[in-house]
Amino acid sequence: MMKLSKINEGIYKYKGEYYTHNSCPGTTHHGEDIISEGGDEYRHWDPFRSKLGAFLKEHGALPIRTDMDILYLGAGDGTTVSYLSDFLSSGRIFGVEFSRRPYRNLLELSIKRDNIYPILADARKPDKYEDVVPLVDFIYQDVAQRDQCGIFMKNVWFLKEGYKGILAIKSRSIDVTRSPSEIYKEVEENLTSNGFDVLEQVDIGRWQKDHRLFVVGK
Numbered sequence: 765m766m767k768l769s770k771i772n773e774g775i776y777k778y779k780g781e782y783y784t785h786n787s788c789p790g791t792t793h794h795g796e797d798i799i800s801e802g803g804d805e806y807r808h809w810d811p812f813r814s815k816l817g818a819f820l821k822e823h824g825a826l827p828i829r830t831d832m833d834i835l836y837l838g839a840g841d842g843t844t845v846s847y848l849s850d851f852l853s854s855g856r857i858f859g860v861e862f863s864r865r866p867y868r869n870l871l872e873l874s875i876k877r878d879n880i881y882p883i884l885a886d887a888r889k890p891d892k893y894e895d896v897v898p899l900v901d902f903i904y905q906d907v908a909q910r911d912q913c914g915i916f917m918k919n920v921w922f923l924k925e926g927y928k929g930i931l932a933i934k935s936r937s938i939d940v941t942r943s944p945s946e947i948y949k950e951v952e953e954n955l956t957s958n959g960f961d962v963l964e965q966v967d968i969g970r971w972q973k974d975h976r977l978f979v980v981g982k
């Protein structure tokens with residue numbers, strides 16, 4: 765009997781949890797649960813480990829298509845990148861990370877998965893990677909820095925006209941002394957005053973403390 769149900773292109777569900785089709789069978793990223801079905805593997809997308817996984821859990825869908833090119837700022841060791849790699853059956857991820865240690869894992873991941881392009885660079889200096897990143901359909905940012913909005917603004921020119929992005933905002937990284945709601949309000953104002961439509965705000969505090977994901981349109 766089938767355990768998983770396909771809820772959207774690239775996304776599967778079993779007992780309230782979300783899964784991606786493992787495009788690199790026989791491997792996991794961090795020892796996540798695997799369901800084997802019909803000769804294929806499906807990886808559990810843990811909302812405690814991935815903010816985009818938490819977004820999915822809260823929202824039930826992603827604002828991303830499986831054929832998109834994504835610029836990912838703050839790719840870390842590739843946890844979320846690995847799920848996007850499964851999800852993007854005909855898209856690519858350009859992952860920017862400035863810290864060498866997580867970058868090493870990201871690089872290893874990109875050797876096993878051919879839709880990941882790792883870039884060792886500071887997302888505050890997009891001129892350093894403008895030659896290797898094309899115009900993209902989506903920007904996903906998760907940098908946990910004080911100037912999170914400013915970093916996003918520096919990279920928006922990679923975004924094709926009319927496309928979208930997600931900013932994962934960690935309120936404590938902006939100011940630990942102020943309330944998260946005050947900070948989210950300020951982020952919203954900052955984005956709208958820079959010409960963005962804030963399409964949605966998804967609070968993922970249940971899985972990732974003091975985090976909210978802003979879906980923005982250009």
Ligand SMILES: C[S@@+](CC[C@H](N)C(=O)[O-])C[C@H]1O[C@@H](n2cnc3c(N)ncnc32)[C@H](O)[C@@H]1O
Nearest residue numbers: 838839840843844861862863886887888906907
């Ligand atoms: C919260 S972790 C990312 C986790 C990752 N997004 C995931 O879900 O798998 C934030 C990452 O952003 C990186 N980072 C912070 N500021 C950055 C910058 N200016 N340029 C590039 N990477 C940055 C950090 O080194 C860290 O690895």
